[in-house]
Amino acid sequence: MTDAPRRRGAERTDAIMLTTLELGREIGYARLSIEAVAARAGVGKHTIYRRWSSKGALLLDSLLSLNESGLDYPDTGDIAADLRAQIYAAVDLLGGPPFGPLFQALVGEAQHDRQVAVTLNERFIAPQADKTVARLKAARDQGQVAPDFDLELAMAILSGPLYFQLLITQEPLTHEYVDRVLDALFAGLRPS
Amino acid sequence: MTDAPRRRGAERTDAIMLTTLELGREIGYARLSIEAVAARAGVGKHTIYRRWSSKGALLLDSLLSLNESGLDYPDTGDIAADLRAQIYAAVDLLGGPPFGPLFQALVGEAQHDRQVAVTLNERFIAPQADKTVARLKAARDQGQVAPDFDLELAMAILSGPLYFQLLITQEPLTHEYVDRVLDALFAGLRPS
Amino acid sequence: MTDAPRRRGAERTDAIMLTTLELGREIGYARLSIEAVAARAGVGKHTIYRRWSSKGALLLDSLLSLNESGLDYPDTGDIAADLRAQIYAAVDLLGGPPFGPLFQALVGEAQHDRQVAVTLNERFIAPQADKTVARLKAARDQGQVAPDFDLELAMAILSGPLYFQLLITQEPLTHEYVDRVLDALFAGLRPS
Amino acid sequence: MTDAPRRRGAERTDAIMLTTLELGREIGYARLSIEAVAARAGVGKHTIYRRWSSKGALLLDSLLSLNESGLDYPDTGDIAADLRAQIYAAVDLLGGPPFGPLFQALVGEAQHDRQVAVTLNERFIAPQADKTVARLKAARDQGQVAPDFDLELAMAILSGPLYFQLLITQEPLTHEYVDRVLDALFAGLRPS
DNA sequence: CTATAAACGAGACGGTACGTCCGGTCTTGCA
DNA sequence: TGCAAGACCGGACGTACCGTCTCGTTTATAG
Incomplete structure (x- = not known):
């Protein structure tokens, strides 16, 4: 008081x-x-x-304290638009200051601190994956997503290319990049 | 001698x-x-x-000294098979000892050492990307890949999900996982 | 209870x-x-x-709690024998466990904690000095000690050599050592 | 240069x-x-x-670095005068600033650091004792000291009372105090 | 075949941070 | 209300590495 x-x-x-x-x-x-x-x-x-038991654990909690609400999905009925909107939000959050560098550092820590890796997954990655899967499931039921699409892979396939850009090539994560990735993923590699 | x-x-x-x-x-x-x-x-x-100017640089050179030959693509005429074969090789290399832990450590370093990130890209990622793009281009010319597939994204889309598994969820990279990813990527999300 | x-x-x-x-x-x-x-x-x-205000004060009280009775002098009429008996008792007490180490530690503390030094003197050293002086005074009155012997110095002269052994050379305090010291002190340095 | x-x-x-x-x-x-x-x-x-392995060892060396020459004895032929002169010098050195507090602290350390105690004896006490014994031996040969005086005890008996004053009662070490102690020691307790 | 320069091992050095321990003060919650 | 329990700030501990810097000592090339 x-x-x-x-x-x-x-x-x-x-x-x-x-x-x-x-x-x-x-x-x-x-x-x-x-x-x-x-x-x-x-x-x-x-x-x-x-x-906190380590610098990584402190970093992780500090990151999560800024994002307690999480990244919620819109559901407008259009899965492509909803995914795009959600990924835009994620990319805006993690792609630039102040989160980007912190998130990069955290993933760096996760490469040599098992505990950080585990907690990062439990508290950040998994919840986001769950939401993604739930939204995609609804879309599949509505016929907006291929019925045999492997939902378990959803998070890896959708966000993998973004993490690649963030962590490996370390080039800017723009909306335009997201659009191109989504287009490619929806279309698939196989010629129609 | x-x-x-x-x-x-x-x-x-x-x-x-x-x-x-x-x-x-x-x-x-x-x-x-x-x-x-x-x-x-x-x-x-x-x-x-x-x-070497830093621990990262030393680590990087040590990594490269183990893999001077690089990962070459086969070209059997079947792009799906060739991709799978090449990614199997990459996954076998980076998924376990001695490369896996070292590569993980290097990506960790790359998150807070610009020089390591740049060199890692120049000497390891980019060459592999070039080979991937070249092989896909040939496949596209043969009609085995969608003609409008964005080749610049190839590396990110194909390997992003694998890096996600290696760096984020840190679960084993199996051939089965590779198969599922490739299947999903070839098929695309959109219902046919 | x-x-x-x-x-x-x-x-x-x-x-x-x-x-x-x-x-x-x-x-x-x-x-x-x-x-x-x-x-x-x-x-x-x-x-x-x-x-207790400090570790020294706690140590001091712990020491005194072990020796509430103090070291009393016998008075057999023979000053040399009485001194020897009393010093034997003191040496037996301070020369070995459990007192020796504790007393050493206390004197250590007293070198950088004024309060400990003061209290140690008031509650341990001074009472013993008083008894010594009283016994020597009686002996002097009986002609067993040189009439011009400086009683104020008694404690320092009699116990100084023992403290030297305890604190400085840190060699064992034996009855034999006490005997030699007393003999030397009674005789004096001057040739007769 | x-x-x-x-x-x-x-x-x-x-x-x-x-x-x-x-x-x-x-x-x-x-x-x-x-x-x-x-x-x-x-x-x-x-x-x-x-x-240096400890604060005590550092203190000890720092002290000794100030007194590399040691306290040498004069030899005027008069043992009482020579002893007095030498003890005056020792008391002037160790009884007041800047040495006194340092020396007190060192003896304090010596009570809970065996190594300090040993080194203090080897490098400071023992050499002084040797000189004292040597001077007294010469005096004894000249008949200025009782022929049966126990030379091994010399250091303890002569300096014990001074250390008692420095470490226990912690009162000022004056020349007057030295005189009284020497007088008493030369005279002895026994009535003549 | 020496003479000179470069590379080297060894490790001292000033720093920064580590993770731990205690000192002495202050707060909480139980009995 | 009195106390155990222990959180808290602060300061020092002794250690590990950092990256820089002498030391002498090879080693190998140029005279």
Whole structure:
């Protein structure tokens, strides 16, 4: 109720995550140190270690704290339009500042920190995949998607090319790129 | 040729890269330090810094030293079979030891070391993309691929789902997975 | 009286001091921390800080709790024999476990904690000095000690060589050493 | 010859010891930290740890670096006068600033650091004891000291009372105190 | 066949950060 | 209300590597 002289648990947790994002944006997430976050947040290092087991875990929570709502799908009845809209949103979120660099850093961490990889999947990738699958299922029932399309692969096929652009070629993720990918995926490689 | 008392330039370079791979396999590429490589290789740290500007660069060269031949495409006239064969080879290479962990570590590095990202693309990704595009172009000319298929996207669309599996979900890359992806990509999402 | 679910004041104080001695004996009084004592004693840190202002103060009280009776002098009429007996007792007490190490630690603390030094003198050294002086005074009145002997120096001269052995050379304090010191002190350096 | 841009070995060692003394004098040897010495000396912490295994060892070397010559005995032929002169010198050195507090701190360290105790004896106490014994032996041969005086005890008996004053009662070590102690020791307790 | 220069191993060095431990203060919630 | 439990800030610990920098010591090429 009051602006207590000492912030308690949750408030402190939030303050640390905000400082992480702020400092990360300033000096880059690679150069980020728990030491520096603690100093900037006016917090003992142990207070951070008590909450997160590694820099990756802290980064991950800081990322998720910014996106608690998730990326929800519209359902206008037109699957192509809905997918495009949702992917536009995802790309706008993850393709540029402030999220892009943070997300890149996180996936980097995930390559050498199993725990980060697991948590990233559980809390970010899987929920998004579930939504995608649900929306595609509805579309398939309406005859807008090939009836034999392998829904389990949906997330990999739809977002794989985008992750490739983000992580490997590291070129900008534009709406135009999304359009081209979607067009190609809908059409398929096989000549009609 | 001989186990000379003092190895010369190229031999030393090779020895360092071998030690990097060996030590990386033992303790993980993330925990690898130039200090440790130097000690294990019986080499001064400066001798490593003289050759590589960063751990990422060393890792990258060590990776490439294992795969000087590259992944060549077969051309049997059947694009679906050829793609499958080539991707099998790629997946066999990058999906397990010794390449998989090293490649993962490298992509991790690439997320916070621009130079590694650029070089990884130039020396590993781009050549493979070129070969893929060339093979698809031939297939398109033979009518085995949709004439309006966007060749620039080929690499992203074909390998994106595999990278997604390797880097994000971090689940095993099996031939069966490759088959399913190829089937889906050839068919497209749109109902026929 | 009872092993009540919650012990009260004095019992708790004793329990903390016992834990201090016990833990100190195990890991050494130097490595002792108030944190560890609190944990071992099943007591909040604050409960210790409420009673003692520093580790030195806690150590000091723990020492005194072991020696509430003090070292009393015999008075057989033979000053040399009485001094020897009393110093034997002191040396037996301070020369070995459990007192020796604790006393050493306390003198260590006293070198950088004024309060410990002052209290150690008031509650341990001074009473012993007073008894020594009183016994020597009686002996002097009986003609057993040189009439011009400087009684103020008695404690320093008699126990100084023992403290030197305990604190500086850190060699065992034996009865034989005490005998030699007393012989030398009674005889004096000057040739007769 | 030149004021080299990078100081080497010995110079750095000296600089660290000087900083230790300087900082110790300012904030007290108890509050001294290797961290702070390193920062003040503009030196990496490891450079200190490479040379000294503990704060006590650093303190000890810093002390000894100020007293490389040792305390030499005069030999005027009058043992009482010579002892007095030498003890005056020792007391002037160790009884007050800048040595006194440092020496006190060192003896404090010696109570919980065996290595410090051993080295303190080997490099400071023992040499002084040797000189004392040598001078007393000469005096004894000249008939100035009781022929049966136990020379092995010389150091303990002569300096014990002074250490008692320095470490236990922690009262000022004055020349007057030295005179009284020497008088008492020469006279002995026994009535003549 | 030396003389000179380059490359080298070894590792010291100033730094930065690590993850841990304690000191001493303050808060919470149970009994 | 008094206490255990322990969160909290702060500071130091001792260690690991970073990338730079001497050291002497080979090694190999140019005179």
